[in-house]
Amino acid sequence: MKVIEESCIGIVGLGLMGGAIAIALRRVMKDGNPQHSGAIFAYDIDTETLETAKTQGVIDQGFTNSDEMLKSCDLVFLCLNPSTLLKFMGKHMGAFKTGTLITDIAGVKSGIVSAMETGLRDDLDYIPGHPMAGSEKGGFANAAHCDFHGKNYILTPLKRNKIENLDYLKTLIFRMGFSRITETSAALHDAKIAFTSQLCHVIAAALIDCEADREITRFGGGSFEDLTRIAMLNAPMWTELFIENREELLRRIEQFEGSLDSLKAMIKGGEEKELIERLGLVRDRRAAMSG
Amino acid sequence: MKVIEESCIGIVGLGLMGGAIAIALRRVMKDGNPQHSGAIFAYDIDTETLETAKTQGVIDQGFTNSDEMLKSCDLVFLCLNPSTLLKFMGKHMGAFKTGTLITDIAGVKSGIVSAMETGLRDDLDYIPGHPMAGSEKGGFANAAHCDFHGKNYILTPLKRNKIENLDYLKTLIFRMGFSRITETSAALHDAKIAFTSQLCHVIAAALIDCEADREITRFGGGSFEDLTRIAMLNAPMWTELFIENREELLRRIEQFEGSLDSLKAMIKGGEEKELIERLGLVRDRRAAMSG
Numbered sequence: 001m002k003v004i005e006e007s008c009i010g011i012v013g014l015g016l017m018g019g020a021i022a023i024a025l026r027r028v029m030k031d032g033n034p035q036h037s038g039a040i041f042a043y044d045i046d047t048e049t050l051e052t053a054k055t056q057g058v059i060d061q062g063f064t065n066s067d068e069m070l071k072s073c074d075l076v077f078l079c080l081n082p083s084t085l086l087k088f089m090g091k092h093m094g095a096f097k098t099g100t101l102i103t104d105i106a107g108v109k110s111g112i113v114s115a116m117e118t119g120l121r122d123d124l125d126y127i128p129g130h131p132m133a134g135s136e137k138g139g140f141a142n143a144a145h146c147d148f149h150g151k152n153y154i155l156t157p158l159k160r161n162k163i164e165n166l167d168y169l170k171t172l173i174f175r176m177g178f179s180r181i182t183e184t185s186a187a188l189h190d191a192k193i194a195f196t197s198q199l200c201h202v203i204a205a206a207l208i209d210c211e212a213d214r215e216i217t218r219f220g221g222g223s224f225e226d227l228t229r230i231a232m233l234n235a236p237m238w239t240e241l242f243i244e245n246r247e248e249l250l251r252r253i254e255q256f257e258g259s260l261d262s263l264k265a266m267i268k269g270g271e272e273k274e275l276i277e278r279l280g281l282v283r284d285r286r287a288a289m290s291g
Numbered sequence: 292m293k294v295i296e297e298s299c300i301g302i303v304g305l306g307l308m309g310g311a312i313a314i315a316l317r318r319v320m321k322d323g324n325p326q327h328s329g330a331i332f333a334y335d336i337d338t339e340t341l342e343t344a345k346t347q348g349v350i351d352q353g354f355t356n357s358d359e360m361l362k363s364c365d366l367v368f369l370c371l372n373p374s375t376l377l378k379f380m381g382k383h384m385g386a387f388k389t390g391t392l393i394t395d396i397a398g399v400k401s402g403i404v405s406a407m408e409t410g411l412r413d414d415l416d417y418i419p420g421h422p423m424a425g426s427e428k429g430g431f432a433n434a435a436h437c438d439f440h441g442k443n444y445i446l447t448p449l450k451r452n453k454i455e456n457l458d459y460l461k462t463l464i465f466r467m468g469f470s471r472i473t474e475t476s477a478a479l480h481d482a483k484i485a486f487t488s489q490l491c492h493v494i495a496a497a498l499i500d501c502e503a504d505r506e507i508t509r510f511g512g513g514s515f516e517d518l519t520r521i522a523m524l525n526a527p528m529w530t531e532l533f534i535e536n537r538e539e540l541l542r543r544i545e546q547f548e549g550s551l552d553s554l555k556a557m558i559k560g561g562e563e564k565e566l567i568e569r570l571g572l573v574r575d576r577r578a579a580m581s582g
Contacts, residue, residue: 132510132512151512152512195502195507197515206554210543210546213483216483220423246558250558253555256498267540267544277526279530289506289507
């Protein structure tokens with residue numbers, strides 16, 4: 001693999017995350033070598049976004065024909081929803097240059113990884129990834145506000161991944177600003193993410209779903225705002241993630257319902273002593289969680 | 292009522308909120324008139340806290356005998372848990388100076404208000420209040436980080452309140468930094484707060500209650516952190532608030548469970564179209580909520 005500053009990096013899908021990655025890559029290349037020979041390309045169906053990104057100096061060239069871009073790339077970030085990603089790979093697998101390192105940002109991994117493991121060309125290397133960053137405001141226009149500093153990045157490497165490619169990608173991830181990389185299996189990723197991400201989004205949605213008062217924020221003191229910020233969700237993307245990972249998500253919803261029921265019973269019964277004890281355990285457990 | 296800069300204001304309970312109010316009052320008085328004749332007093336059982344606050348210039352004098360303080364105060368902030376507040380008033384009602392304006396910060400209002408309406412001396416004026424600010428980190432030591440700017444303040448005035456006292460308190464609240472005052476009934480306050488505050492705390496606690504992995508934050512991308520920040524709760528205080536307001540809170544928990552069940556059923560059934568539509572409505576509803 002080339003050094004980062006000499007690589008040609010292609011981004012498929014210049015939305016919020018694709019855009020944020022492009023902005024971070026531009027900074028990495030410039031900081032590494034102001035006269036670098038590397039390039040940042042992007043493919044998108046929206047020509048206006050491509051032009052904006054080029055004018056802003058975020059990308060070197062925009063493409064509305066993905067195959068034309070893919071033939072030059074050393075590394076490709078697939079920044080698409082899971083189903084679109086698999087359709088894209090099915091259609092454009094032949095266009096990648098031999099040896100290309102491919103990675104993605106999809107929030108559910110098992111389905112994609114298993115499809116890619118069986119379907120990927122032998123001369124390509126795919127390292128599944130999930131940058132734990134984002135924003136409730138989507139699109140390239142909001143990409144500049146999506147900061148990677150201090151954030152988590154999950155990788156679920158395959159046995160066939162080349163060590164040099166894995167090292168390259170990890171170096172790049174840290175240089176983009178992420179503070180922690182966790183390597184795990186696709187299955188464990190999906191089980192954990194069902195809790196930390198999908199369950200939290202379902203809860204936020206349910207909270208808003210059960211309150212129609214537009215003036216309710218007059219009674220907000222921070223908790224309500226914190227718990228419902230993510231209710232401003234991208235409905236098609238989250239629907240896809242929920243359904244794709246439904247087995248794990250349903251298990252987590254039921255676990256949560258069990259805990260909620262148990263707290264509810266204590267409140268109903270006025271069990272002061274037991275409630276103080278349980279909430280104390282919760283406080284200690286949250287405090288002991290790292291990060 | 293005197294002008295603010297000439298008032299003697301007493302704080303009963305110099306914890307997180309009592310401390311934050313004292314800090315804000317000190318700023319209000321200094322900004323209003325650097326040579327002001329007003330004073331900020333505090334009563335607490337912790338002499339060390341009183342000394343720290345005095346050394347820092349936050350209070351003018353600390354008292355471990357509340358009656359000694361109360362006899363000089365024009366305005367008293369009761370910064371105590373609901374049950375402690377009622378006990379305090381029962382014991383020290385006789386010590387207040389005639390005409391004193393009393394207010395409180397308790398997170399549940401109906402019980403206190405009804406007790407105060409029947410038991411308060413005729414020559415005292417009590418305006419029930421609830422500053423919607425706080426922090427998961429308690430105590431006077433964290434008071435300086437509790438900022439009131441941009442926050443909500445709820446008042447549930449009584450019919451017998453003097454207009455001049457209500458005006459005085461509202462002016463003071465805005466000058467302390469709060470951006471919005473909502474006047475409502477104690478009953479409506481408790482119904483709304485059960486949703487925006489207590490339900491959110493129960494949800495955060497249930498989330499932590501159902502996950503034992505200390506390393507779970509490796510898989511956090513902001514949502515989990517946002518939804519569980521408030522799980523670092525003051526167990527005795529929240530137990531008291533939950534049980535005191537249990538009727539409204541249980542109603543809200545059940546409403547929330549209904550919405551959660553309905554989203555769960557859609558995920559289970561893979562109802563893509565319905566889920567996109569429902570999440571879209573949630574997004575629109577959240578976006579339409581003011582503040």
